[in-house]
Amino acid sequence: MADMILPNSAQLLSFRQRSPDRRLQPWVQCLWSLSGNQRGRYSTEKLYPDAGASLTISLESPRPVITLCFNRRTLLETLDYPAPRLGVRFKAAGTYCLLGLSPEAFTDIYYELNTGSQPAEIAGLIPVVEQLYPLDAVQGINVLEAWLLRLLDRQPAIQSRLPLLTDTISKLQLSPQQLGAQLGFTRRTLERKLKREVGASPGQLVAFARLQHARHALIETTQPLADIALNCGYYDQAHFTRAFQSLALETPNAYRQRKLSQIYKA
Numbered sequence: 001m002a003d004m005i006l007p008n009s010a011q012l013l014s015f016r017q018r019s020p021d022r023r024l025q026p027w028v029q030c031l032w033s034l035s036g037n038q039r040g041r042y043s044t045e046k047l048y049p050d051a052g053a054s055l056t057i058s059l060e061s062p063r064p065v066i067t068l069c070f071n072r073r074t075l076l077e078t079l080d081y082p083a084p085r086l087g088v089r090f091k092a093a094g095t096y097c098l099l100g101l102s103p104e105a106f107t108d109i110y111y112e113l114n115t116g117s118q119p120a121e122i123a124g125l126i127p128v129v130e131q132l133y134p135l136d137a138v139q140g141i142n143v144l145e146a147w148l149l150r151l152l153d154r155q156p157a158i159q160s161r162l163p164l165l166t167d168t169i170s171k172l173q174l175s176p177q178q179l180g181a182q183l184g185f186t187r188r189t190l191e192r193k194l195k196r197e198v199g200a201s202p203g204q205l206v207a208f209a210r211l212q213h214a215r216h217a218l219i220e221t222t223q224p225l226a227d228i229a230l231n232c233g234y235y236d237q238a239h240f241t242r243a244f245q246s247l248a249l250e251t252p253n254a255y256r257q258r259k260l261s262q263i264y265k266a
Contacts, residue, residue, distance in 0.1 A: 014033075014034065014035040014137075015032065015033070015034050016032060016033045016034075016137055016138075016141075017030045017031065017032040017033075017089075018030060018031055018032075018141065020145060020148070021145060021149060023149065023152060024145070024148055024149065024152065026091070026163040027090060027091055027093070027094035027097055027098050027152075027163070028088060028089070028090055028091060028094055028098075028148065029052055029089040029090065029091050029094075030088075030089050031086075031087070031088055031089075031141045031144055031145055032086070032087050032088075032089065032141070033084070033085065033086045033087075033137035033140060033141055034084065034085045034086075035084055035137070044076055044077065044078045045076070045077055045078075046074050046075070046076060046077075046248070046249065047069075047071055047074065047075045047076075047077055048071075048074050048211060048212070048215070048247070048248065049071050049072050049073060049074065049204075049208050049211070049247065050170075050208050050209075050211075050212050051091075051092035051166060051170070051198055051199075051200055051204075051205055051208050052070075052089055052090055052091055052092060052094070053068060053069065053070040053089075053090045053094065053095045053103055053106070053199075054068070054069050054070075054087055054088070054089055054090070055067075055068050055087055055088040055090065055095075055113075056068075056069070056085055056086075056087040056110075057085060057086045057087060057129055057132065057144075058083050058084075058085050059083050059084045059085065059086070059129075059132060059133055060083040061083075063114075064114065064129045064130075064132075065112065065114070066112065066113040066114045066125065066126075066129060067110040067111060067112050067113065068095065068101070068106045068110075068111050068113055069106055069108075069109065069110050069111065070095070070103035070106055070107050070108075070199050071107070071108055072107055072108055072199065072200060072204060073108055073247070074247060074248055074249050075108065084137070086132060086137070086140045086141060086144060088144060088148065091163070091166070092162065092163075092166040092198045092200075092205070093160065093162045093163070093166065093197045093198050096196070096197040096198070097155075097160060097162075097197070098121070098148060098151050098152065098155075099121045099122065099151070100121055101121075101122075102196055102197070102199065103197075103198065103199025103200075104195070104196075104199055107199055113125070114126055114129075121151055124147070124150075124151075125147060128143060128144070128147045131143055132144075160197075161183050162193070162194075162197055162198065164183070165179055165180065165183060166198065166205065169202075169205045169206060169209055170205075170208075170209045170212070171209070172206075172209055172210065172213060172232070172233050175202075175206070176190060176194075176202030176203075176205060176206065177190070177202065180202075190202060206233070207243065207247060208247075210232045210233050210234065210243070211243075211244065211247050211248060213231075213232045214228055214229075214232045214240070214244060214252065215248075215255065217231065217232065218252055218255055218256040218259070219256065219259045219260065225237050225240065225241070225252055225253065228240065228252070240252060
């Protein structure tokens, strides 16, 4: 999974993130916090697919709201919530390996976890969340990390080749089929394993990785679109534009202009 590209509104909401303990790094990208939006300045942000999933804890009164979302398409979210939030950004297969949940159950929706019967891993999160209310952001993130480490310690040793596979795909080094063959997966076995544990097909993982690399190039370089297209594995600029617009809901040029205008205004 590539590095996160933060929205412009992150600064407004005092967004903080930090890397997890090294033992969690195959499964967790980061832990994060947001202060409540008390300024009345709201913005709508896009949440782009990258094969990861988000666990979000909103410290509302009288009860917290805990949601899980794996987005295979770009979702729009208005950052208008007044309550503080903390969360975990899982890497591909992180929710399956640590929480025992297949991403198919919460694809493209904000699935509320603290309602109804839940797996033991999630049931154990409820009392942890209750501890977060009097804590500051740093302390809260530490409590969440300790919960994740306890989950990891309770499980048998996780022997999965998926982190290597998804990380290599995200870097666009090999095709899923080439890498799967090197790791001993048949094409059908690879597809079933990815669907169950990651929630995406091999082709979708490649599309997510290309989108992430292209987004970085569009805002961090002045390369022409044709060069970015070839560097990110698209056939040509026309293919790049169609594929990018399909996933990101805007053309590459519109994305570049919008993000650069936000940077200049910051």
